[in-house]
Amino acid sequence: MKGSSRSKGRSRGGKARNVLPGFGLSMGFAIVYLSLIVLIPLASVFIKTTGLSFAEFWGTVTNPRVLASYRISFFTAFSAAAVNMVFGLLIAWVLVRYRFPGKKFIDSLVDLPFALPTAVAGIALTAIYAPNGWMGKLLQPLGLKVAYTPLGITIALIFIGIPFVVRTVQPVLQDLNKEIEEAAVMLGAYRMRTFWKVILPELMPALLTGFALAFARGIGEYGSVVFISGNMPMKTEIAPLLIMTKLEQFDYAGATAIALVMLVVSFLLLLFINFMQWRINRRVVEGG
C-alpha cells in the first residue's frame, strides 16, 4: 500500500502510540456519531420485531414466499458478485498493468454506478433489456429473455457491484511486489503458472473482500431491481420488495422481521470481510 515502506514493522507495534494526542476526542466523536446515526436507528428494527412472538416471527420469515425471495436475492446477488469477481479482476488488471488510450476515462467510468441513482439505473437497464429495447431486440430472437427474469436482476446487480471489486483489487495489484514475479520467472515458471500460483493467492483476500461487498450490496438492493425484475412472487420477487409489500399493508412487525434476517446476514458477511481485510493487513506487515 502507499507509503507502507516507510513504517512497516512499526505500524502495529509499540506502546509509544500514547504519544499521539486526540484518541479520546476522535474515538468519542466517532462512537457517538455512529451510535446516533447507525446503531440506535438499527436497534429499532430489533425492538419492533420483539412485538412478535417467536412463533409469529418464525412463521413470517419461513413463509414459502419469503423463503423464495431470500433464495432469489441470495442467488442473483451471488451470481452477480461471482461475475464481478472475474471481470472486476480483469478490469483492475488491465487498468493497473497495461497502457492504452483513454485509460483515465475508463478508470473514472468504474465509479459511476455509485453516483447514478439506483432508480435511474433500473429504468435505463429495463429500457435496454426489455423485449423492445436495444439489447432486448438482439437477444429476443436467440430465445434469451433478460428483463423480468432472474437474469435481469443479476445484470442490475452486476452494474451496482462492479466498482466494489475493481476498487478493492486495484490498490493491492498496484502494490504487488515485482520481485516475487521475477523470482517465479527465474525459477522457470510459465506466465500462467506464475499467475495461478503466485499472483492470484496474493490477490485472493482482496478479491474475496470485493466479492463479499458486492454480494452484501446486492442482497439489499431495491431501486434498480424493482423495475427490471418483474416482481413475480416465488420467481423474481426479491426480499427488499417483500419488506415494502408488508409495509404497504401496514404490517410493520412482519416487515421488520424480514428486515432483521437480512440485517443479521449482512452483518455476518461484513464481519467476514473485515476478517479478510485484517489478514491482508497482517500479511503486508509481515511481508515488510
Add this chain to the structure above:
Amino acid sequence: MAGAITTHLSSEASKRPKHITEPALVRIVLITIALIFLALVVLLPLVSVFVEAFKKGFDVYRAAITDPDALSALRLTLLVAVIAVPLNTLFGISAAWAISKFRFRGKQFLITLIDLPFAVSPVISGLIYILMFGAQGFFGPWLDSHGIQLVFALPGIVLATVFVTVPFIARELIPLMQAQGVAEEEAAASLGAKGWQIFWRVTYPNIKWGLLYGIILCNARAMGEFGAVSVVSGHIRGQTNTLPLHIEILYNEYQFSASFAVASLLVMLAFVTLIVKSLMEWQMNKRASAQIV
C-alpha cells in the same frame, strides 16, 4: 469502499520488464474483453440515459431541467449533500484517526459497524428512521408534542442520506492511514507539535488524495440516493422531492424524456466531480515532479 485505497494510476506500475508481462496479443485480448464488459455493463446504461434525454429534442430537455419543481429538487439535493458530506467527512477523519493510530480491543467490530450501511438494504435504511421518529415511532409522540417534524421533512432526508453515506470517507481513509503507520506523527509529537499541527502538517498531506476521493464518492452517493430517501421524503412536490425522486415522478407522469433529462443532470454532476479530481491529481503530480527536478 472497504479497503479501497486511492490509486492514481501511476505510470510506474504499467512500465514492466518484458519477462513479467504478457505477450502483446494477450494484452490486447484482455484489454478488449475488459472494455467490452464495461461498455455493456456501465457505458450502455449511461448512453441510454442521454439518448432518451434528447429523444424529444433540446427544448424538451431544457424545459425539463429548468422546471421550477426540478430546480427546487436540485436545490434540495445540493442542500442535503452540503450538510451530509461535511458531517461524514468529520466522522471519517475522526474514526480513521482513532482506528489507525491507536490500539484498542474490538477494532474489527467497530470497522464492521462502519461498513454496515453499505450492506443494509436502502428500504431498511429509510424504515429505521420512520420507526424512530415517525408519528407512531419511539420518539414520535414526544417530537409531535413539541412541534418538531423530522421525517417527511428536510431533517429526515438528511439523516437517511447521512446513514447511507457514512462508510465512504472513513473506509477510504482507514487502510490508507493504517498503511502509513505512526512513525511520522510520533516524530512530530516528539518535536513538540500539537494535535492539530500534527494532523495538518504530517497526516493530512499523506491522506489528501484518499480524503478527496472519499469526499467525491460520498458526495456522488449523497446526491443520488433514492431508496432510503424515498421512504422518508413524503414526496411533497416542490418541497421534499430530491432529484432522484423527481426523476421517478416524471417517469410516472409519462414524461420519459424529461425524467431522463433530469437523470442526465445527475450523471453530469458526477462526471464534473470526477473530472475535477483528475485535474487536481494531474496538477499535483506535475508540481511534485517539478519539485523533484
Add this chain to the structure above:
Amino acid sequence: MLKGKWSISLLLVLVLILSACGANGGNQGTGAGAGESPAASTEASAAGEKPAEPVKLLNVSYDPTRELYEEYNKAFSTYWKNKTGQDVTISQSHGGSGKQARAVIDGLKADVVTLALGYDIDSLVEPGLLSADWQSKFEHNSSPYTSTIVFLVRKGNPKGIKVWNDLIKDGVEVITPNPQTSGGARWNYLAAWGYALKQNNNDEAKAQEFITQLFKHVPVLDTGARGATTTFVEKGIGDVLLAWENEAFLSIKELGPDQFEIVYPSVSILAEPPVAVVDKNAEANKSTEVAKAYLEYLYSDEGQEIAAKNYYRPINETIAAKYADTFKKLDLLTIDGDFGGWKAAQEKHFNAGGIFEKIYTPGS
C-alpha cells in the same frame, strides 16, 4: 501542505458554486425549507384571526390523480380567494395509495387525503387521525367521483379480448400491478373475482380457480398502477392491461390514440376513490374550514366538470349526462354490496395467508 489545502478549498468552492446555482433557481419554486411548513403556518394563522391570513393545504393523494388535482387546485384557489379573500396554497404528494396512507400514519402532515380506496383511509382511524365515521362526512360515501376497471388492448384488439373469460385463453398475457402493493390492482382483482362468482353461481372454489388462472397469465407484476401502464405501453409487454378507466383514457391521450383501444367488460366494479379531511392535522394547522371547503368544492359543478375532463366519472347527474358519450353504462358491482366492505375483502384476499397469496404458494 499548502498545495493540499488548495485542493480541498477548490472542492469547497465547487460545492458552493453548485449550491449557489441551485439557490438562484430555487427561488422560483417553493423553498425546501417550507418542508416544515405546517408548524410555521400554524403560528402564522394563530397570530391573527383574520381570514385574509394565507393558508397552506397538503393533499396526499395516489398516483393517477396528478393531472386531476393539478387542475383542480388552481380552480379551488381562485374560487376560495374570490369567496373569502384568503390565499390558499395547495401542495400535492402522490404515490401508491397504501404507501401514502402509511406516510400519513407515520407523520406526513396531510390536511386532506384523497386515496384509491376506503381501506387505506380506514387505516388512519386507529392512530386517531380521523373519526371512524369519516365516510359519512361527505355525500355519496365521500366519493366525489368514481371510476371503474376496464381492459386496455392494442389497436384492433388482435387477441379478440371482449370478456373476462378471454383473459385466460391460451397465449393471452395480462398486465396488472400487484394487489398487495397497489390500490388500483385491488379493484382489478375484485372485479375479476366478482365476475367469476357471478358466472359460477357464487361457487367460491371456482372463482378461486379463475383468479389463479388469471394470474398465471400475468408475466410482470408491477408495484403500482403507473408502473404497470408503462410496462404495457412503453415496453410493449402483454396483450391486455387491466386499468382504471381514467388511466386507460389518459394513456390513450398521452401516448397514442392510434395504438390502443378500450374494451368494456360485461361486468366490472364501481371504484370509489374516497376523500377525507385528516381532522387531527387540519386542526393543528388551523385549516379545518378550508380543508372541508376544498373537498366540498369537488362536488360543485366546476369540480365535477374538472373530474369528468380528467376521465373520472362525475356523480352529478347533469354533468354525467354531458359526458355520457365518454362513460359507457356498465353493470357494476360495489364493494359494500358484493364484498361486505373493505375490511372483509382485505382480510379474505390480500392479507398474509389470503387467497391472493395462495395463488403463488399452493398448498400453504
